[in-house]
Amino acid sequence: MQQKLAVFMATLALGMTLATPAYVHPHVFAEARLDITINPDGTVQKLGHVWRFDDIFSSTVLVEFDKNGDLKLDEAELAALAETINASISEFDYFQSVQLNDKKIVMAAPKHLIADFQNNQLMIIFESTPKHPLKLGTKTSFGVYDPTFYTAIDYVNDADVHVTGLPPACKQKVVRPNPDEAIAQNQGTLTDAFFNDPTGTDMTKIFATRLEIECPSQG
Structure with a gap:
C-alpha cells in the first residue's frame, strides 16, 4: 500500500519523493477560491479553500x-x-502561504478535507485556522503555492479571494507577481540551489498570487 501510494503521488505531483529538474514547469493545474473570515477584534478566524483541478488530472485520479x-x-x-x-499535502503545509509582516505563520492542520467530483473535475475543500491567534498586522498576506513547482494553483479572478469582516481601517489587494520582478526583488535571498532546482527550496512562493491586507500600525 505504501509503495503504491508513493508511486501514485509521485506521478500526480501531490507528494513527490524525487527531485524535479529546474526546467520543469507545472504539469497539474487548479483554479482556486479562498474565503478569509476575520473576527470583530481583527484576528483571523479561518481560511476556506476550494481547489478545482484540470480535466486530465481529474481523469487520472478517477x-x-x-x-x-x-x-x-x-x-x-x-x-x-x-x-x-x-496525508500527502500535509507535508507541504497544505500548500498554504500565510505571512504576518513577512514572517511565516504556522497553520493548524484542517479537521476535515473533502474530495469531490463536480462536472468531472476533482475538487478539494477544506478549512484551516492559525495554530496560534493571528491578528492582522501592518501587512498580512494569504496565498497558496506548491513548493515542488509541479502543481499550479491560482486564483483566476481577483474576486476568487474574498474577505469577510475586513476592519474598516484596513485595505486589501490581490498581488500577481511578475516572475522577472519577483526574482529581482528577492535576489539577495535566492541561493544557487533555487536557480539549479527551485523545487523544495520553499521559494517558489515568490511567484504565487496572494492577497495582502494592510492595516494601520498600532504603534
Whole structure:
C-alpha cells in the first residue's frame, strides 16, 4: 500500500519523493477560491479553500480510485481519495502561504478535507485556522503555492479571494507577481540551489498570487 501510494503521488505531483529538474514547469493545474473570515477584534478566524483541478488530472485520479469500475467515485472511494491527498499535502503545509509582516505563520492542520467530483473535475475543500491567534498586522498576506513547482494553483479572478469582516481601517489587494520582478526583488535571498532546482527550496512562493491586507500600525 505504501509503495503504491508513493508511486501514485509521485506521478500526480501531490507528494513527490524525487527531485524535479529546474526546467520543469507545472504539469497539474487548479483554479482556486479562498474565503478569509476575520473576527470583530481583527484576528483571523479561518481560511476556506476550494481547489478545482484540470480535466486530465481529474481523469487520472478517477481511474486510480474507481475500484469498482463504474466510472464514478462513491462515498468510500472519495473518502480514500481525501485521506490520500490529506496525508500527502500535509507535508507541504497544505500548500498554504500565510505571512504576518513577512514572517511565516504556522497553520493548524484542517479537521476535515473533502474530495469531490463536480462536472468531472476533482475538487478539494477544506478549512484551516492559525495554530496560534493571528491578528492582522501592518501587512498580512494569504496565498497558496506548491513548493515542488509541479502543481499550479491560482486564483483566476481577483474576486476568487474574498474577505469577510475586513476592519474598516484596513485595505486589501490581490498581488500577481511578475516572475522577472519577483526574482529581482528577492535576489539577495535566492541561493544557487533555487536557480539549479527551485523545487523544495520553499521559494517558489515568490511567484504565487496572494492577497495582502494592510492595516494601520498600532504603534
